């Protein structure tokens with residue numbers, strides 16, 4: 705059995721796709737049709753009870769949560785991050801968990817504020833503004849700590865960070881996103897550039913219609929099929 709990646713274009717599944725392609729691992733894909741809210745169906749929830757994307761089917765069971773999938777792939781296959789006995793492993797793990805536990809959830813709340821505050825638009829705007837201030841701070845810290853997590857070879861953490869930064873530029877589509885400027889974070893910009901030049905990124909760009917500069921100068925996706933939101 706090869707892996708099966710349940711994905712939607714420009715969703716967090718793109719990070720797992722990058723990891724699979726970078727490691728040269730065979731996998732199939734299954735589109736989660738977000739336009740039809742397929743992530744909420746009983747069939748999808750049987751795989752991922754949280755109803756979120758991505759999900760990865762493996763010979764050892766179904767995995768969900770982006771950070772867990774990335775760490776599992778890195779540990780299972782190597783070449784995607786420092787091995788458990790690498791002296792740099794601890795510092796790398798700290799920031800991997802920071803991105804998975806703090807940066808990604810904060811972004812998620814800016815994308816779907818209604819799921820956290822309810823339907824009042826002013827509450828949603830207040831939450832979003834507060835989170836964007838926090839995110840700018842989180843990204844500064846991540847930028848300043850690059851020596852801890854940027855390794856000689858790209859790791860799944862580079863993929864995770866590049867995706868989060870892309871989303872800062874593009875989402876939510878109907879709001880002011882001027883709080884974010886990639887050039888303010890030189891180390892994070894370097895990560896975007898590094899990821900963008902990988903063969904795995906060329907595969908991702910084709911598969912999900914992410915344009916020529918998906919991380920350094922993102923544009924709205926034009927996926928061959930499926931929808932991002």
Ligand SMILES: N[C@@H](CCC(=O)N[C@@H](CS)C(=O)NCC(=O)O)C(=O)O
Pocket residue numbers: 714715716717743755756757758768769770771808812816
């Ligand atoms: N903590 C989850 C978050 C994943 C997540 O927010 N996925 C988004 C797409 S990028 C999603 O499924 N959105 C659909 C929804 O919330 O209904 C993870 O890391 O896998």
